[in-house]
Amino acid sequence: MTTLRPKPVSQDTHAMPQQMTLPDWLAELTRAGGVPSGLASVAASMAAASVEIAAILRTAPVAGQVGLVGRVNVQGEEQKQLDIISNDIVVKYLEQNPEISILVSEELDEPLQFQNQGRYVVATDPLDGSSNLDVNVTVGTIFSILDAAGGLLQKGSAQLAAGYVAYGPATSLVLSFGASVVVFTLDADGRYVLTDTDVQVSEASAEYAINTARERFWDAATKGYVAENVAGETGASGKRHNMRWVGSMVADVHRILMRGGIFLYPLDSETVSKGGRLRLLYEANPMAFLVEAAGGKATTGRERLLDVVPTGIHQRIPVILGSAEEVGRVEAWYARG
Ligand code: FDP
Numbered sequence: 001m002t003t004l005r006p007k008p009v010s011q012d013t014h015a016m017p018q019q020m021t022l023p024d025w026l027a028e029l030t031r032a033g034g035v036p037s038g039l040a041s042v043a044a045s046m047a048a049a050s051v052e053i054a055a056i057l058r059t060a061p062v063a064g065q066v067g068l069v070g071r072v073n074v075q076g077e078e079q080k081q082l083d084i085i086s087n088d089i090v091v092k093y094l095e096q097n098p099e100i101s102i103l104v105s106e107e108l109d110e111p112l113q114f115q116n117q118g119r120y121v122v123a124t125d126p127l128d129g130s131s132n133l134d135v136n137v138t139v140g141t142i143f144s145i146l147d148a149a150g151g152l153l154q155k156g157s158a159q160l161a162a163g164y165v166a167y168g169p170a171t172s173l174v175l176s177f178g179a180s181v182v183v184f185t186l187d188a189d190g191r192y193v194l195t196d197t198d199v200q201v202s203e204a205s206a207e208y209a210i211n212t213a214r215e216r217f218w219d220a221a222t223k224g225y226v227a228e229n230v231a232g233e234t235g236a237s238g239k240r241h242n243m244r245w246v247g248s249m250v251a252d253v254h255r256i257l258m259r260g261g262i263f264l265y266p267l268d269s270e271t272v273s274k275g276g277r278l279r280l281l282y283e284a285n286p287m288a289f290l291v292e293a294a295g296g297k298a299t300t301g302r303e304r305l306l307d308v309v310p311t312g313i314h315q316r317i318p319v320i321l322g323s324a325e326e327v328g329r330v331e332a333w334y335a336r337g
Helices: 020-029 037-063 081-095 130-135 212-217 220-235 249-259 280-293 325-335
Strands: 068-072 079-080 100-105 119-129 140-147 162-167 173-178 179-185 192-196 207-209 264-265 297-299 319-321
Touching: 020 037, 020 079, 020 179, 020 192, 020 207, 037 119, 037 162, 037 179, 068 081, 068 179, 079 081, 079 297, 079 325, 081 100, 081 119, 081 192, 100 130, 119 130, 119 325, 130 140, 130 280, 140 280, 162 249, 173 249, 173 280, 207 249, 212 220, 220 264, 220 325, 249 280, 249 319, 264 325, 280 297, 297 325, 319 325
Parallel strands: 100 119, 207 264
Antiparallel strands: 068 079, 119 140, 140 162, 162 173, 173 179, 179 192, 264 319, 297 319
């Protein structure tokens, strides 16, 4: 009888070329004059916070760090233990950085003013998509970096940098200072290693992401656009579409950055009184900044998302972003009336 044995794996199979780590990449960018060192250090502080959040998420059910804390945040949403833990970790890392003066967080009613009179403001959702935590689906940390001199209520186009961390099968840090979008992947030693140097959102796509259970609340433009997609090759779009909705913005946007598509959380009759569902400063703006830097488009339906002047730190906004051609189709529907 022959025994099946795994083939011996040559060491060479696993030999990887020397890969650039986040600190090295930031140092190089700073040396080349691409970003001031203070700004680079703010991105590094968010990355450091995310490494600790990733470690906690990996074993949270074992440590009993699950479920609700019995409080609601300023949005009226129930806070989970991990929302609070993630927020505390972000605060811990940012307050140590002398370059940061103020933190705006989804989990804090008011802006948090640090002792440091640093040049930068960070707006963050420390743990977005947290309703997915109990089912072990990808969640994320989203962040936006602004010049403190401009105050808290700046247009998204004024962002100096933006990024998110997707805590999925791999932990991915997606980052942009405006010129390009890069991806770092957390390695087994807790270091972010550069794995994609120039993310481009494909111009065309046939994949759309929207919560279709809300159809009865939709406006005519959203109904028209989705009906065309459902009609596929027999409708006006002329091509078959497919629908994907994780219900965790970081996971949905990450898919779109990697393989194209469109994400919609439009204004509807139920969210109209609040101005939308998603938050402008720490969800919509950083994602729109990344999508535009990767060659895609982001709109409210009626105007470019990055041109919206915020009126409050927790303001909500309709969000439509992704492949330029698909976003253009939605804009055309809104332009009809
Ligand atoms: P969550 O409430 O779980 O934090 O930020 C809000 C958000 O998740 C997004 O991540 C997600 O895209 C959206 O809500 C999902 O909303 P619905 O439950 O209304 O589909």
